[in-house]
Amino acid sequence: MGRGRFITFEGGEGVGKTTQIQIARDTLERAGIEVVVTREPGGTPMAEAIRELLLAPRDEPVHQLTELLLMFAARAQHVHGKIIPALEAGQWVLCDRFTDATYAYQGGGRGVPRQRIELLEQLVQGDMRPDHVILLDAPVATGMARARARSVPDRFEQEQLAFFQRIRDCYLQRAQNDPLRYHVVDASRSLDEVSQQIADLVGDVVRNLTG
Numbered sequence: 001m002g003r004g005r006f007i008t009f010e011g012g013e014g015v016g017k018t019t020q021i022q023i024a025r026d027t028l029e030r031a032g033i034e035v036v037v038t039r040e041p042g043g044t045p046m047a048e049a050i051r052e053l054l055l056a057p058r059d060e061p062v063h064q065l066t067e068l069l070l071m072f073a074a075r076a077q078h079v080h081g082k083i084i085p086a087l088e089a090g091q092w093v094l095c096d097r098f099t100d101a102t103y104a105y106q107g108g109g110r111g112v113p114r115q116r117i118e119l120l121e122q123l124v125q126g127d128m129r130p131d132h133v134i135l136l137d138a139p140v141a142t143g144m145a146r147a148r149a150r151s152v153p154d155r156f157e158q159e160q161l162a163f164f165q166r167i168r169d170c171y172l173q174r175a176q177n178d179p180l181r182y183h184v185v186d187a188s189r190s191l192d193e194v195s196q197q198i199a200d201l202v203g204d205v206v207r208n209l210t211g
């Protein structure tokens with residue numbers, strides 16, 4: 001049994017990652033592949049506790065370094081406690097956000113220099129990177145409207161439009177720099193259209209691997 005594949009789902013607020021990851025799971029399971037679905041920040045009990053710390057709205061200003069280090073603390077626990085063991089057991093891991101979100105939110109959004117993120121990425125992950133990144137892209141206003149219709153805004157969702165525009169720009173730039181690994185999907189289309197493209201994309205990944 002070979003190593004599993006690691007596929008992440010990225011994008012701004014409310015673009016449909018949580019919805020589409022289930023479509024990807026169904027597609028893989030129909031192909032007989034064992035799948036683990038997880039998310040960041042979170043994915044293990046301790047990392048989920050860090051997630052609660054990170055997302056809770058609070059009066060105290062959160063320093064950008066505190067936010068950055070907590071993201072990577074949660075990630076260390078998740079990568080070593082769950083993702084790597086699953087991949088080594090031959091399972092495929094589908095993750096709702098990963099380190100691209102740190103580059104986009106803490107880097108693009110908050111202005112943390114890229115080199116600091118790279119340093120922590122290397123420390124926590126070594127050379128481990130997603131095999132494929134599915135970037136769901138939609139205008140900021142579209143995603144925000146969907147997210148707000150669904151739940152009360154968390155600490156990130158309370159930010160201004162310009163913050164989310166920088167995040168979208170950063171994601172698109174990263175995708176443009178590495179077009180073989182990143183797959184950009186127009187998430188402003190109907191749920192059915194986006195779901196069909198995700199199923200096709202994931203089906204292609206399986207076909208390319210199996211021959």
Ligand code: T5A
Binds near residue numbers: 100187
């Ligand atoms: N974060 C995370 C960082 O700052 N740095 C990091 O390193 C990491 C890992 C939590 C926050 O943490 C930040 C980023 C985030 O602010 P999260 O829980 O993934 O991360 O947060 P959200 O992006 O807010 O996740 P959401 O659950 O809100 O958005 P999703 O998953 O993209 O969207 P989803 O699937 O829940 O859909 C939202 C609504 O839209 C509808 C759905 O039915 C749902 O109601 N919808 C559509 N409607 C119409 N047409 C479509 N095509 C639709 N697709 C979905």
